Amino acid sequence: MKILLGITIVIAVIVFGMVGAKIGYYEYTHRDGYAAVTVSSNKITAVHPTEYQTKPPESTPTDAPKSLTVEIPDRFVIYSAEDSKGSPQGSTVEKPDLSKSAFIGDSVSLGFSRYCAKNGLMKDTVFLTAGSYSIDHALSSSTAKDKGYQHPMYKGKETPVINAVAEIKPKNVYICLGINDIAGSGVEGTVKNYCKLINAIRKELPDANIYIVSTTFLVESAQKTNLNNLNLANVNHNMKLLCLKYDNLDYIDVMSSLQDEKFALKSEYCSDEYIHQTDSAYAVWAKTLGASK
Amino acid sequence: MKKIISAIICITICICCFASCSGTKTAVQPLSEVYAGLEGIENMPEMEIMPDSLIETLFGFNLADFEEYVFAEAADPSVYADAIILIKLADGADLNATCETLDGYLRSVADNTQSYSPENYAKTNGNAVCVIGDYVYLVITSEYQQARQLVDNALHGGNIDSAVQTLVNPE
Numbered sequence: 001m002k003i004l005l006g007i008t009i010v011i012a013v014i015v016f017g018m019v020g021a022k023i024g025y026y027e028y029t030h031r032d033g034y035a036a037v038t039v040s041s042n043k044i045t046a047v048h049p050t051e052y053q054t055k056p057p058e059s060t061p062t063d064a065p066k067s068l069t070v071e072i073p074d075r076f077v078i079y080s081a082e083d084s085k086g087s088p089q090g091s092t093v094e095k096p097d098l099s100k101s102a103f104i105g106d107s108v109s110l111g112f113s114r115y116c117a118k119n120g121l122m123k124d125t126v127f128l129t130a131g132s133y134s135i136d137h138a139l140s141s142s143t144a145k146d147k148g149y150q151h152p153m154y155k156g157k158e159t160p161v162i163n164a165v166a167e168i169k170p171k172n173v174y175i176c177l178g179i180n181d182i183a184g185s186g187v188e189g190t191v192k193n194y195c196k197l198i199n200a201i202r203k204e205l206p207d208a209n210i211y212i213v214s215t216t217f218l219v220e221s222a223q224k225t226n227l228n229n230l231n232l233a234n235v236n237h238n239m240k241l242l243c244l245k246y247d248n249l250d251y252i253d254v255m256s257s258l259q260d261e262k263f264a265l266k267s268e269y270c271s272d273e274y275i276h277q278t279d280s281a282y283a284v285w286a287k288t289l290g291a292s293k
Numbered sequence: 294m295k296k297i298i299s300a301i302i303c304i305t306i307c308i309c310c311f312a313s314c315s316g317t318k319t320a321v322q323p324l325s326e327v328y329a330g331l332e333g334i335e336n337m338p339e340m341e342i343m344p345d346s347l348i349e350t351l352f353g354f355n356l357a358d359f360e361e362y363v364f365a366e367a368a369d370p371s372v373y374a375d376a377i378i379l380i381k382l383a384d385g386a387d388l389n390a391t392c393e394t395l396d397g398y399l400r401s402v403a404d405n406t407q408s409y410s411p412e413n414y415a416k417t418n419g420n421a422v423c424v425i426g427d428y429v430y431l432v433i434t435s436e437y438q439q440a441r442q443l444v445d446n447a448l449h450g451g452n453i454d455s456a457v458q459t460l461v462n463p464e
């Protein structure tokens with residue numbers, strides 16, 4: 001009788017745990033040999049194998065196609081504020097080959113580009129950055145000013161980033177966008193457009209490694225109705241899951257090292273009490289990207 | 294004796310004539326000194342010189358086309374759109390192409406700041422690329438009128454009447 005009771009309890013715990021995890025709407029994809037994922041209750045911690053193993057796995061998937069079209073997810077993972085606690089600090093992908101890269105970003109990345117320029121970092125990286133740049137802008141090849149389109153300066157001209165990367169032909173493409181999309185497109189729209197942008201770049205550069213760099217947070221007091229840290233975290237989280245799913249698409253989490261316990265940009269890293277960052281923050285960026293001297 | 298005195302007087306008059314032709318031309322300041330003067334303008338944020346590699350990537354310029362140049366932007370370019378660009382073209386350099394590129398840069402700054410940073414947009418509104426002889430310059434800052442006056446004074450070399458100034462105005 002006691003044995004039967006014990007077995008029943010064990011089965012009930014297992015079933016309850018599975019149901020509980022399902023109710024939390026969390027799904028994950030374990031990319032064989034390339035991702036170590038821990039799932040506990042409704043929190044996901046995903047880190048690159050370098051955090052877990054000292055050598056590459058023996059079974060390398062050789063038949064995985066490199067140039068996959070990234071699907072637009074039909075279900076979004078909702079990431080709550082509670083889940084931000086205990087996030088891995090500065091989790092990174094394996095140090096990428098920094099030769100001949102392109103870095104697409106907005107005003108925050110613009111600051112990083114100048115930090116790199118004055119410190120002699122990422123010399124082989126072409127920065128395609130502009131203030132208020134968005135994924136929506138990046139998707140357009142139009143330079144129509146009356147419609148509000150704008151693009152980064154490249155070799156003296158405002159150049160749509162798709163055209164620029166097609167000309168540069170980098171081995172690696174870093175993308176750090178999203179802040180200027182949230183208010184207009186929301187989380188779902190931003191992630192969908194991000195996927196479209198990845199697809200457009202993949203079309204031009206089938207073999208390039210694409211790195212999604214975490215979208216920046218704001219200082220707590222600067223949050224607005226839609227442009228808030230929870231929405232930005234949701235974008236990051238969904239992009240992280242997408243990156244786990246596909247080859248040649250990786251996620252670089254810079255933000256975890258810059259955020260405070262309230263899930264906001266630490267004030268010591270902020271240069272304007274809003275969202276833009278100091279040289280000390282960019283030093284963290286450089287370290288996380290493997291670009292430090 | 295009279296001939297000797299006459300000759301001395303003639304020579305003296307000739308010397309006086311040549312002396313009066315020397316004029317009072319003031320040497321044009323080197324661009325590094327002009328830049329130093331601009332840094333002190335009111336409301337100018339801390340500026341940093343752009344590395345050559347950044348100038349080439351951003352503007353597509355061949356720096357060999359410039360006899361002298363200073364490219365500087367705000368130390369925190371995410372927050373401040375201020376920029377100081379001073380160029381002395383080398384012989385044979387394309388003036389129109391240089392002006393066109395700088396005008397494009399000015400418009401780009403205006404476009405990028407118009408919707409999210411009114412203070413920075415104001416630095417571009419009504420601003421322009423300026424040409425004085427072989428010099429081309431663009432100063433993006435809140436007191437750009439004052440900056441232009443400073444550069445004009447420095448590059449004219451005191452001969453304001455003989456200067457030719459062309460403005461490339463953004464619309």
